[in-house]
Amino acid sequence: NAGVMQNPRHLVRRRGQEARLRCSPMKGHSHVYWYRQLPEEGLKFMVYLQKENIIDESGMPKERFSAEFPKEGPSILRIQQVVRGDSAAYFCASSPAGQGRSGNTIYFGEGSWLTVV
């Protein structure tokens, strides 16, 4: 039973390019969360998705960032026209149902480290 799979693990992009980060949730999990970890910081919530729906995107920057979780295939976090400040670790997590107050355990992937040069 594979865990949450993220790829690529490491990605280097030049300023102005696009970054696409992929996340395959654990089998049977229909809820996906993206978090960003800046250097020396904790994890900041970005977006919460279910299949084909964005439930909460209150943590997403207003511009250049988008996320999707299609009916088939992995969830994608897309960053357009990357800048140096986008350099961070991006973690995906999944759960079988809503996390938080329901107490369902969520499982994190190993992260994708984006470096913008």
Next chain:
Amino acid sequence: GEDVEQSLFLSVREGDSSVINCTYTDSSSTYLYWYKQEPGAGLQLLTYIFSNMDMKQDQRLTVLLNKKDKHLSLRIADTQTGDSAIYFCAETPWDDKIIFGKGTRLHILP
């Protein structure tokens, strides 16, 4: 507002107990979590406690919750070199997301 505070660094001698403290702000949080992150790796859920509990013990780990003071602690007994990592405290306010602290870096002294 939502905020989780924890000290950034802790040094402990091997074999001693480590106590990592955390304060949170949202009294409605139902669950409080401790995650461990080793260098270059993702987050591993260590343990969690339901808000109506005062204490939870799991092998070398003891979690204490003081709901009145909104204070959470994680005690690691007989600290080993493999415990060296960043430990994140997290709370779950009313909506469906987890709020993390900045993490406490645990350094083990020989």
